[in-house]
Amino acid sequence: MFTEKLIKKNEFGKLHVDLAQLGILLCMMCCNNESMLFPPRARLFIALLELTVFIANFIRRSHSTNANRACTTLAAATAGLALIVRPFMVFENSMLTMKIILAIIVAFGLAVKKIWADEEKISREFSQAVFMGAFITLIIDGLINQSLTNSLIVLSVSLVLLVYSFIKKTRRWFLVSAAALLGLTLYITGDFLAAIAWWVYLLLAGFVLIIVAALTEYFRQKAAKNPNEDRFFVDWKW
DSSP: OOSSOSEEEOTTSOEEEOHHHHHHHHHHHHTTOTTSSSOHHHHHHHHHHHHHHHHHTTOOTTSOHHHHHHHHHHHHHHHHHHHHTOSSSOOSOHHHHHHHHHHHHHHHHHHHHHHTTTSHHHHHHHHHHHHHHHHHHHHHHHHHSOOHHHHHHHHHHHHHHHHHHHHHTBHHHHHHHHHHHHHHHHHHTHHHHHTSOHHHHHHHHHHHHHHHHHHHHHHHHHHHHOTTSOOTTTTOBO
16 A cells, blocks of 8 residues: 555656555445345445545545545545444334434534644534534434424424524524424424414514513613623624
């Protein structure tokens, strides 16, 4: 295995190819052969692991830092896919299976954040996109599997994200988590809310408007007294 590049010249000008890379490619092709003694899912798992090694083998000293980081990111993604289609630890409980998949996706997001740590914008946006995808998947799973345990998990995660976004002052997660909490609560309690009289909703809407007006006035006066202080939500980052 060459450390500098896949193809290099010797002192006589003859080209030498990294045979290890070709060997990995050959192993991946063999996984498509149905004559192997493994079931299709196991062969797919092995092929994805070999693809992970194949991509990781493109990381070379002569390549740029960003190119090596891109290869590492792709390798991490294929490794995550391999874990998702794993032939072991397969559970019949769809809720548990989905939570394991979400944990793998979150782990990939953390890996991306670590890989691109020196590129703050790429690290933040890429990892946030992965985390957002995982959260949306969690919400969809909560709507599909409407068990009490699953609903509590989704609502708890949404509440934690809401508190986290409030502390960190991030608009994106505050809006998404607040919308998820409100939407899931309304969806879960739909039958109960449908039985409530119309005047209760009118009264509730009045209370909400009063609270919003009071909070708006409070933050306006607070901003007038302390102009240098960050305003609620307005000065938050995305």
